[in-house]
Amino acid sequence: MGNALFVVWRESVEAMLVIGILYAWLKRNPAPGGLRALWIGVGSGVGLALLLGWAMLAAQDELSGQALEWFQTAILFVAAGLITQMVLWMARHGRHMKGHLEAGLARAADQGSWIGIASISALAIAREGAETVIFLYGLGMEHGDGSALAIGALAGFALALLTAWATSRGLRFLDPRHFFKITGALLLVFAAALLVAGVERLIGMGWLPPLLDPVWDSSGLLDDTNAGGSLLATLVGYRAQPSLMLLLAYLGYWGSVLFVKSRLHR
Template identity: 50%
Template sequence: MGNALFIVWRETVEAMLVVGILHSWLKQHGHGTGMRFLWGGVAVGVGLAILLAFAIVGIADVLTDTGLEYFQLGMVGVAAVLIVQMVFWMRAHGRKLKRELESSLAQAQQQANWWGMLVVVALAVARESSEAVVFLYGLGTGEGGNPLFWLMLPLGVLLAWGTFWLLQQSSRFLTWQRFFRISEVLLLLLAASLLVNACERAINLDLLPTLLDPVWDSSALLSDNGSVGGFLATFTGYRAQPALSVVLAYGVFWCSVLFGLRRQAR
């Protein structure tokens, strides 16, 4: 449940960042027409994400039990990859995002091409919303029937509004840079958890050998069925009795991510 809340919160804040930058620019330059296209782009982006959600649910409904297992495995894997891609993308474009968006708006103003701005907004919002749809499906394959899982959606949006307001106040306690750095770490932990989930699904489908199962048993110290261990299991991928192939995949994931981040920083 906490994972769903975090995903909705993080993705909504990022979408609000894009919309907020464009809204501030339009308000500063007094473009009432541009405002209408801005909100139109937001509506189109959300609509595209809703269509994606219906498409995913529709595909899942027509699959057989085995086919559904493969489909869910693929969605969990895609969600993990998208999370890592999002972290690297924001690191590469975060600092110049505001400048690029304002440049696009200025060009649209000069050419009187507000439809171009609508497309930019729609794609930006659709990107964040669609990522959230994929993440939530990957997280909710085992929790979709729990009503508390769906309660996380409005709670996440509400929390995002509060976070965005705090960030806009230029607080020394919560700056955009600090927000992205903290959320990056949490996102990567969540991606690692999804990777472990995908590996275990692949093992159940006989697509991945266990090699050695279990490698260790730390249930006496911290069981992944308890409250604390269960939280770590869902949010970080912790397992008290992991298979060797899962441990290797987990290690390769973090080595690859840390190497990529260091290389990107250079």
Template identity: 50%
Template sequence: MGQSMFIVWRESVEALLVIGILHAWLSQQPNNRHALRMLWGGVVAGLGLASLLGWGILSAGDWLAGPAGEWFQCAMLVVAALLILQMVGWMHHHGRDLKRNLVDSAATSLSQGSGVGLLVLAMLAVAREGSETVVFLYGIGHQQQGADLTGFIIGGVLGFALALLSYAALQAGSHLFSWKRFFAVSEALLLLLGAALLMAGLDRFSGQLMGMDLPDVLYTLFGDPLWDTSALLDDGTTLGSTIAGLTGYRAMPSLAAVVLLGLYWLTVWLWLRPRPEARPEIQTA
């Protein structure tokens, strides 16, 4: 329940931010009634696209059975982890320009007269957040095999309610709960969750390999543990499994798990490290 609540909370706040920026700017424009209708039409269309994607993913998961279904779920877990990495990186580098870019795009759309461009802008923004939510929730659902569906749904509903409260608090402004702090904390939690999803995908991948006739070196690489920290924290206990589900922790990790997790965090560091600003060229006569 906690993971679904966090994902819906984080993605809903980001979607509300985009809608709020566009709505606030449009409210200041003259003769804005048509533009506001196009904005809300885009929101509804974006939710429809995200719902369609969710239906497609669930249908594909139900249609694929046996090993094919396992490979599909493994792929979705890896996609969700990589999508978290891409999303966090994009927001980390471009978040401060989000408002300006949205307003510029909205102004360009309005200048064209019909407002269709504004509808498409809102639709794509909402569909992106909704699609990410669908992929993340699907991955989490298959990371937690045998998870309580009712608790999963309740977590999502609570996450959306919390998002509404959080957005109102963020808009009110506070040194303790600012947009900068919100993105910093949620990015860190998302990256940890991305690692957990990646490890869950590796577990499914390793499970499929164990049933194949492969060279012994692969069984050693994906199956044999490098160490055992169960005495300190067993990932089979309630506390251990919770931490494993949130961070990717394994008490007895294989060499493949250690290497993959190391590559993941190396990629995070390379992706999020400050980028040098381009210096203007000095022209000489």
């Protein structure tokens, strides 16, 4: 539930920030049908994200046995990859996002294209929505508690609305740069946990060798099947009895992320 709340909150705040940038520009630079096109685009983006969620559930219902196992494992890797890519993209392009969005709107408005305006908002919202849907699917597949996941997602969206309202009222407690930096780091931790779950499935299916299993056994200190250990396993990918392959995947992930981040800051 906590992961779902956090992810939906973070992604919804980003989506609301995009909508706010587009709305403010259109208010300053009125274009025929511009605001209507903006909201049509927002609705279309949400619809595309929901369509993706429906397609994933429909595909799951049609699959069984090993095919279903492969599909679910692939979703874990896709979710981890998307979240990682999104965080790294924001680290590199976040400061220029407002300028890019406004430049796109200016071109569409100059051409008198309400479709262009709608497309800009639709694609931006669909991207955020797709990342959220895939991540929630991965979480639900691993933990199976749909009601807790739904409650967490709704709470995250409500918190995002409250955050957007407070910011619009001039309560400057939210510095976007610090917000995305801190939440981005936490999202990378969650992505690593999904990667661990995917690698664990591949080992269980016999497609990856464990190499050495286990490397250690810390279940006497913290068992990953009890309440505290299970929470840590969900949040950061903790395993009380990790195999060497699992450790190599985990360390390889963080090594790659830190290398890319170091290149971004040059």
